[in-house]
Amino acid sequence: MSIALPHIVVDRNLVEHCVMTLGSIGAAAGTGVKRTVYSPEWVKATDLYASWCADAGLIVRKDAVGNVWGRLQGTREDRSVASGSHIDTQLPGGRYDGALGCISAYIALRTLHEHFGAPRRSLEAVAFCEEEGSRFPAANLWGSRAVTGRIADGEAQRLKDYEGVILGDAMRAVGLDPARIKDAQRSDIDTFIELHVEQGPVLEHADIPIGLVTGITGLRHYVVEVTGEANHAGAFPMDLRRDPMAGAAEMISGVIDTANGIGRPAVTTVGRLQVEPNYPAIVPAKVRFTIDARHPDADALRDLYAMHEATLRAVAARRNLELSWQVTLDQPPSPSDAATVELLMSVAQEQGVRAMRMHSGAGHDTQVMAGIAKTAMIFVQSRRGRSHTPEEFTSVEHAAMGIEVLAGAMYRLAYA
Amino acid sequence: MSIALPHIVVDRNLVEHCVMTLGSIGAAAGTGVKRTVYSPEWVKATDLYASWCADAGLIVRKDAVGNVWGRLQGTREDRSVASGSHIDTQLPGGRYDGALGCISAYIALRTLHEHFGAPRRSLEAVAFCEEEGSRFPAANLWGSRAVTGRIADGEAQRLKDYEGVILGDAMRAVGLDPARIKDAQRSDIDTFIELHVEQGPVLEHADIPIGLVTGITGLRHYVVEVTGEANHAGAFPMDLRRDPMAGAAEMISGVIDTANGIGRPAVTTVGRLQVEPNYPAIVPAKVRFTIDARHPDADALRDLYAMHEATLRAVAARRNLELSWQVTLDQPPSPSDAATVELLMSVAQEQGVRAMRMHSGAGHDTQVMAGIAKTAMIFVQSRRGRSHTPEEFTSVEHAAMGIEVLAGAMYRLAYA
Numbered sequence: 001m002s003i004a005l006p007h008i009v010v011d012r013n014l015v016e017h018c019v020m021t022l023g024s025i026g027a028a029a030g031t032g033v034k035r036t037v038y039s040p041e042w043v044k045a046t047d048l049y050a051s052w053c054a055d056a057g058l059i060v061r062k063d064a065v066g067n068v069w070g071r072l073q074g075t076r077e078d079r080s081v082a083s084g085s086h087i088d089t090q091l092p093g094g095r096y097d098g099a100l101g102c103i104s105a106y107i108a109l110r111t112l113h114e115h116f117g118a119p120r121r122s123l124e125a126v127a128f129c130e131e132e133g134s135r136f137p138a139a140n141l142w143g144s145r146a147v148t149g150r151i152a153d154g155e156a157q158r159l160k161d162y163e164g165v166i167l168g169d170a171m172r173a174v175g176l177d178p179a180r181i182k183d184a185q186r187s188d189i190d191t192f193i194e195l196h197v198e199q200g201p202v203l204e205h206a207d208i209p210i211g212l213v214t215g216i217t218g219l220r221h222y223v224v225e226v227t228g229e230a231n232h233a234g235a236f237p238m239d240l241r242r243d244p245m246a247g248a249a250e251m252i253s254g255v256i257d258t259a260n261g262i263g264r265p266a267v268t269t270v271g272r273l274q275v276e277p278n279y280p281a282i283v284p285a286k287v288r289f290t291i292d293a294r295h296p297d298a299d300a301l302r303d304l305y306a307m308h309e310a311t312l313r314a315v316a317a318r319r320n321l322e323l324s325w326q327v328t329l330d331q332p333p334s335p336s337d338a339a340t341v342e343l344l345m346s347v348a349q350e351q352g353v354r355a356m357r358m359h360s361g362a363g364h365d366t367q368v369m370a371g372i373a374k375t376a377m378i379f380v381q382s383r384r385g386r387s388h389t390p391e392e393f394t395s396v397e398h399a400a401m402g403i404e405v406l407a408g409a410m411y412r413l414a415y416a
Numbered sequence: 417m418s419i420a421l422p423h424i425v426v427d428r429n430l431v432e433h434c435v436m437t438l439g440s441i442g443a444a445a446g447t448g449v450k451r452t453v454y455s456p457e458w459v460k461a462t463d464l465y466a467s468w469c470a471d472a473g474l475i476v477r478k479d480a481v482g483n484v485w486g487r488l489q490g491t492r493e494d495r496s497v498a499s500g501s502h503i504d505t506q507l508p509g510g511r512y513d514g515a516l517g518c519i520s521a522y523i524a525l526r527t528l529h530e531h532f533g534a535p536r537r538s539l540e541a542v543a544f545c546e547e548e549g550s551r552f553p554a555a556n557l558w559g560s561r562a563v564t565g566r567i568a569d570g571e572a573q574r575l576k577d578y579e580g581v582i583l584g585d586a587m588r589a590v591g592l593d594p595a596r597i598k599d600a601q602r603s604d605i606d607t608f609i610e611l612h613v614e615q616g617p618v619l620e621h622a623d624i625p626i627g628l629v630t631g632i633t634g635l636r637h638y639v640v641e642v643t644g645e646a647n648h649a650g651a652f653p654m655d656l657r658r659d660p661m662a663g664a665a666e667m668i669s670g671v672i673d674t675a676n677g678i679g680r681p682a683v684t685t686v687g688r689l690q691v692e693p694n695y696p697a698i699v700p701a702k703v704r705f706t707i708d709a710r711h712p713d714a715d716a717l718r719d720l721y722a723m724h725e726a727t728l729r730a731v732a733a734r735r736n737l738e739l740s741w742q743v744t745l746d747q748p749p750s751p752s753d754a755a756t757v758e759l760l761m762s763v764a765q766e767q768g769v770r771a772m773r774m775h776s777g778a779g780h781d782t783q784v785m786a787g788i789a790k791t792a793m794i795f796v797q798s799r800r801g802r803s804h805t806p807e808e809f810t811s812v813e814h815a816a817m818g819i820e821v822l823a824g825a826m827y828r829l830a831y832a
Contacts, residue, residue, distance in 0.1 A: 200651030217650055221696050232803050233685035233708045234633055234777030235616030238676045240801070245686045246672045252665035260654045269649035270661045271698045275689050280637050280706035282687045290696035292649045361650030387648050
């Protein structure tokens with residue numbers, strides 16, 4: 001780092017052009033985008049991304065699951081430095097989630113290539129085929145899982161989309177062979193840096209354009225079932241009821257209060273609830289609800305889970321309700337590579353870009369890539385923290401600043 | 417009351433025979449019954465009831481909506497004393513809810529007729545065609561509403577069942593003319609006494625077979641809508657959320673705690689709840705839930721509503737959530753005729769039947785009949801308070817004791 005970083009300026013018009021052009025493929029609900037994996041819109045979008053990369057002088061290939069890779073070949077045989085994100089969207093998502101990371105990697109490589117020619121270490125831009133699980137709900141992180149060898153045998157034949165289409169058949173329909181999924185695996189990536197919109201309001205509230213992600217949160221999904229006894233809403237006195245709604249309400253308040261009490265970065269959400277039989281004049285028999293609990297620190301996460309479970313047990317015991325739960329998702333925290341975060345921070349400082357360290361409360365391809373490479377993420381400010389909605393918005397200026405930090409770090413890793 | 421009540425004993429075998437025979441029409445799910453108004457099962461059941469009444473020497477007629485009346489003609493021109501309940505069921509209900517009241521009226525009249533011949537004042541047994549709203553959800557109390565002139569013009573053409581069948585067409589299909597509904601109206605009933613299963617556990621817990629109903633509860637149904645802002649469950653810090661699930665949980669705990677704190681006879685139930693969008697990893701945008709609040713005393717009921725509304729407003733304000741509600745049902749308390757309750761109590765005492773005064777927390781045809789007659793109700797013990805389920809059960813002995821109290825009161829009103 002003794003040599004000063006050269007001045008790297010990203011073309012704002014190019015950023016805007018790429019966001020709007022890619023966002024037009026699958027455009028829905030005004031500023032929304034619907035682009036699910038292996039759909040006609042997805043084919044069009046991946047073809048566009050490949051053509052951008054080719055025009056920038058990159059070596060382009062689609063791998064066995066449809067990830068698009070653009071490679072700027074280095075002069076030395078060495079493991080590469082890669083960047084990118086996913087090209088699929090929610091139903092509808094916005095123009096930025098995933099897409100901006102693909103665009104940023106392409107623009108960073110194009111800019112570095114134009115100004116500095118071939119790097120010593122190879123640089124790669126990638127558009128992962130799938131991350132959202134918006135078409136095949138159990139497929140999520142499909143692209144990065146293929147790259148890291150985390151797709152199980154037979155998974156392509158087992159997973160179905162919401163209309164019953166088998167994932168393997170959807171692959172074949174776009175010219176991919178599910179028998180070749182393992183060919184997508186990579187073991188030659190040294191560092192992976194993903195640029196992504198924050199999807200929360202933290203940067204906006206702090207009035208800082210760029211976040212450098214120190215780690216991705218760990219999380220669990222619980223499906224909690226509270227069972228009491230269905231009874232007539234009028235004829236059954238309060239003191240004789242075993243009311244699972246009363247119990248669930250107290251449990252929900254309890255777990256949310258726990259996360260509130262701990263404060264940032266703990267979060268706990270009850271987003272889904274179902275009542276049986278769900279009639280106004282019947283004390284319910286059963287209430288089922290989900291708990292999504294997250295913390296980026298492994299010890300604090302364990303404590304959070306333990307406090308939630310204690311709350312559930314205490315309320316059920318006091319109210320004489322049956323209680324059971326399933327853990328349907330259990331993801332450990334994924335810390336970033338500390339040296340890479342430091343590199344990004346020093347680049348931002350040299351470039352005069354205001355950046356803060358923060359964690360990611362959402363999951364990303366980066367946590368999968370962490371299995372084979374050093375990783376870090378660059379967050380750019382989201383307006384009002386809106387995400388997974390057509391309302392998603394990130395300014396061109398903030399996006400460009402993020403890309404400049406990415407390009408600067410790539411320069412340090414591959415040229416300097 | 418100076419003359420001692422003659423010894424009236426009801427045939428236990430007849431009670432059991434009637435419960436099992438009527439319960440076999442529409443039998444479902446073991447001990448359950450599905451018998452909705454104007455269905456083939458309903459036709460069979462009303463025909464059976466008419467034949468029972470005819471065999472007992474009663475004058476039988478089906479009125480314009482299909483209520484079956486059996487009349488034991490009095491020797492004097494005077495307003496009659498009637499008893500009965502509804503012959504339709506929930507989906508499935510049990511063998512007792514409604515059915516036992518129809519059977520009791522028939523057995524009481526048959527027993528009185530056999531032992532004492534013609535009364536001075538006419539006695540009537542009735543099987544109301546519909547009370548539950550289990551086929552036409554908005555039709556409930558159809559039979560007693562027809563008798564009291566509370567069916568609106570055009571209602572038969574407006575109401576539809578769950579399959580879209582218009583009520584008027586369903587009437588025509590069983591030989592009834594919806595244009596003649598007003599012919600069902602009566603103005604010549606002096607006293608109406610309904611025997612019904614308790615549908616709650618109060619009598620069982622008190623170990624008393626018979627309840628004498630001092631009044632039917634008033635109640636409101638609120639549909640409450642709490643709106644916040646949908647956000648990512650991971651990326652949005654707790655302190656910046658406007659989470660309607662957190663608000664709804666606190667409101668639900670609040671209104672249930674309020675009713676618990678007041679104690680019997682106040683009851684408050686949240687039986688229905690819906691979340692939007694209802695995904696585990698999204699802080700909801702909106703939570704809708706119902707509040708069913710009941711109290712048999714008009715002043716206490718007003719206070720209960722006011723406390724609930726204050727809870728909703730306070731939580732919404734503190735949590736910065738939007739709040740709105742609709743009152744979808746608003747029913748004032750319906751007190752029984754005090755003299756009729758006293759008569760029933762004195763009859764029970766003379767007969768050595770242990771009885772307690774209580775209110776009804778459920779609605780009944782009696783509250784409608786209160787518009788044209790003096791009313792009271794006799795409750796018989798329900799096992800474990802189970803109702804609107806095949807598990808419903810009342811012992812033959814308790815049913816017979818209730819019918820003996822009913823018959824004794826009818827004797828006092830029509831013979832003595």
